[in-house]
Amino acid sequence: MAVQIQFGTDGWRALIAREFTEDNVARVAAAHARYLRAQGGKRVVIGFDTRFGGARFARVAAGEFARRGLDVLLATEFLPTPALSFAVKHYGAAGGVMITASHNPPEYNGYKLKGPYGGSVTPSIARDVEGYIDAPDEPFGSEGRVESFDVRQAYYEALDRVLDVALLRTYQGELYHDSMGGAGSSWISEYARHANFEGLTVRPVRGEPHPMFHGVNPEPIPQNLELVSNLLAACQDPTFACVTDGDADRVGAVLAGGRVFNSHQIFAVLLKHLFDRGVRGRVVKTVSTSAIIDRLCEHLGLEVIETPVGFKYITDAFLEGEADERLAVLIGGEESGGLAVRGHIPERDGVLNSLLLLEAVAKSGKSLPALFADIERLTNFEHxxxxxxxxxxxxxxxxxxxxxxxxxxxxxxxxxxxxxxxxxxxxxxxxxxxxxxxxxxxxxxxxxxxxxxxxxxxxxxxxxxxxxxxxxxxxxxxxxxxxxxxxxxxxxx
Missing domain, CATH: 3.30.310.50 (Alpha-D-phosphohexomutase, C-terminal domain)
Structure with a gap:
C-alpha cells in the first residue's frame, strides 16, 4: 500500500529509505506540479541542503515538474532554505521546493513547499497541494526545461538592503558561526567578504558540510551545542556565536563564557533593535513564545498578534501586511528560533538574523546579555x-x-x-x-x-x-x- 503523505507545519518529512523514497518524493512533486499548473504557474525553483541524497531527491522532483510542462531552476549545490525562498521571488517563479528536514535528525529528509512571495506556503495552499496527491493527471503537453541557478550574489545584495552595512564595516571583533554541518556553511563568512567587513573575523565551527551533521541533531538547542559552548568558554563579551540549523532558517546563539542565549531572548533583542532603527509594524508571535515579547510591545506601543505554532501562520500575517500597509509586520517569530523581519522575504532566515544580532551589538556597543538585561529592566519582567x-x-x-x-x-x-x-x-x-x-x-x-x-x-x-x-x-x-x-x-x- 502507498504511504499516506500528510503535510505538517512546514511540508512533509519522513525517514530516508522508509517513507522518504524517490517514489514518494515523485508523488509529492507530481501533486505540487498539478497544483501549480492549475494556478497557471510556469516555473519552479528547487534546492536542497546537506542531507544524504538531497541532490538526487531534488533531481527526482525536477523531473516530475518538467514532465508536467513547468520550467525548473535546479540548484547545483546545497543552499540555505532562505536563499531558496528568496530565489523563488527573485526569479518570478510560481513556487519552490526545498529538499530538507530542517532541524530534524539526519535519518530524516523532507519536502518544504514555498510560495511565489518567497516564504512558507499558507495553510490553504498546503491543503490544496495535499489534495492533489495521487490525483489523476491532466494531459501534460510539452516538457519544461531544467536549468541550473546560482542565487548567492543576488541574495547577498538583498541582505545589503536590510542590514546597516556601513555600521557593520566599522565593527572590530570576532563572530563564531556554528553551521552544524548544514546548509549555512560558509554563507556568513562569504557575506562578510562580499560586504567588506574588514574588521570582522568570522570563525567557523562545524563549517564542513556533513550529511550526519557531525554527530548531532542540527537543531540549535543546548544539548547540541556543547562543542561551540566549550569554544566560547574562554571568550569575552561582546563576542558570541551564532548557530544555524540544518537548512539555516533558524538561529540560535551562544554567549561568551559558553551560555546559550535562547530563542525568546534573540526575538526580544532583534525586536528592540529594529524598533530603535525606526522600523515599525505589528509583531507576530506563536503561542509558545515568551510573555516578554508582549511586555516589550506594550512598552513600545506595538500591536501583538498571537498565532498557533507553525511559521505558515506568521507568513499569512506578513502577506496581509504586504497587501495593506496598515497591517505591516515589523517582526514575526516562534519559540523554535525562526524569525522574519520587515524589508526582507516573509521567511525565517538564520543567516540574516545572525547578522542582525551582530548589528545590534555593533550599534549599541553592548553584549547580547547586556541588551537583554536592558529589556528586562524596561519591561519589569525577568525571563x-x-x-x-x-x-x-x-x-x-x-x-x-x-x-x-x-x-x-x-x-x-x-x-x-x-x-x-x-x-x-x-x-x-x-x-x-x-x-x-x-x-x-x-x-x-x-x-x-x-x-x-x-x-x-x-x-x-x-x-x-x-x-x-x-x-x-x-x-x-x-x-x-x-x-x-x-x-x-x-x-x-
Whole structure:
C-alpha cells in the first residue's frame, strides 16, 4: 500500500529509505506540479541542503515538474532554505521546493513547499497541494526545461538592503558561526567578504558540510551545542556565536563564557533593535513564545498578534501586511528560533538574523546579555524558561491528556488565571508564569513549555506538569529537556 503523505507545519518529512523514497518524493512533486499548473504557474525553483541524497531527491522532483510542462531552476549545490525562498521571488517563479528536514535528525529528509512571495506556503495552499496527491493527471503537453541557478550574489545584495552595512564595516571583533554541518556553511563568512567587513573575523565551527551533521541533531538547542559552548568558554563579551540549523532558517546563539542565549531572548533583542532603527509594524508571535515579547510591545506601543505554532501562520500575517500597509509586520517569530523581519522575504532566515544580532551589538556597543538585561529592566519582567519533550508510547492518548488538563485549576499551587487553546493547552498562571502542553503533529511526543519569574519556579512547574501527564498514562520513554541529552530520532513539529 502507498504511504499516506500528510503535510505538517512546514511540508512533509519522513525517514530516508522508509517513507522518504524517490517514489514518494515523485508523488509529492507530481501533486505540487498539478497544483501549480492549475494556478497557471510556469516555473519552479528547487534546492536542497546537506542531507544524504538531497541532490538526487531534488533531481527526482525536477523531473516530475518538467514532465508536467513547468520550467525548473535546479540548484547545483546545497543552499540555505532562505536563499531558496528568496530565489523563488527573485526569479518570478510560481513556487519552490526545498529538499530538507530542517532541524530534524539526519535519518530524516523532507519536502518544504514555498510560495511565489518567497516564504512558507499558507495553510490553504498546503491543503490544496495535499489534495492533489495521487490525483489523476491532466494531459501534460510539452516538457519544461531544467536549468541550473546560482542565487548567492543576488541574495547577498538583498541582505545589503536590510542590514546597516556601513555600521557593520566599522565593527572590530570576532563572530563564531556554528553551521552544524548544514546548509549555512560558509554563507556568513562569504557575506562578510562580499560586504567588506574588514574588521570582522568570522570563525567557523562545524563549517564542513556533513550529511550526519557531525554527530548531532542540527537543531540549535543546548544539548547540541556543547562543542561551540566549550569554544566560547574562554571568550569575552561582546563576542558570541551564532548557530544555524540544518537548512539555516533558524538561529540560535551562544554567549561568551559558553551560555546559550535562547530563542525568546534573540526575538526580544532583534525586536528592540529594529524598533530603535525606526522600523515599525505589528509583531507576530506563536503561542509558545515568551510573555516578554508582549511586555516589550506594550512598552513600545506595538500591536501583538498571537498565532498557533507553525511559521505558515506568521507568513499569512506578513502577506496581509504586504497587501495593506496598515497591517505591516515589523517582526514575526516562534519559540523554535525562526524569525522574519520587515524589508526582507516573509521567511525565517538564520543567516540574516545572525547578522542582525551582530548589528545590534555593533550599534549599541553592548553584549547580547547586556541588551537583554536592558529589556528586562524596561519591561519589569525577568525571563526564565525551559521545555521538556515527553516521548510517549504510541498508544498514549495525548489528546486525552490535554483534554483532561482543562480541569486544572492550579499548577504547583499557582492558580490558573486564563486557559488558551489556540494550539495545545496553555495555562496563564497568577504571578506571570505560564505552562503549556502541546502534542506533536507527527509523532507521539507531548511538549511541556514553562516560563516563570525564576529558574527554581520553572523547574517546579515543569516537574508538576510532567507528573500530571505521567499520572494520566504511562510514557514508555524518558523525557528529554532542552538542557539534557536526547538522541531520539524523531521529527519535530
Amino acid at each position: 526564565h524558561y525551559d521545555r521538556v519533550d515527553l516521548h510517549l508510547d504510541p498508544a498514549f492518548d495525548i489528546k486525552g491528556a490535554m483534554r483532561a488538563s482543562l480541569d486544572w485549576t492550579d499548577v504547583a499551587g499557582q492558580g490558573v488565571q486564563e486557559v488558551v487553546t489556540k494550539d495545545g493547552v496553555k495555562f496563564v498562571l497568577q504571578g506571570g508564569a505560564f505552562v503549556m502542553l502541546r502534542g506533536s503533529g507527527t509523532e507521539p511526543v507531548l511538549r511541556v513549555y514553562v516560563e516563570a519569574p525564576s529558574e527554581d519556579a520553572v523547574q517546579v512547574l515543569l516537574a508538576e506538569a510532567v507528573r500530571r501527564v505521567h499520572a494520566f498514562g504511562t510514557p514508555n520513554a524518558s523525557s528529554s529537556s532542552a538542557g539534557e541529552d536526547s538522541t531520539a530520532p524523531s521529527p519535530r513539529a
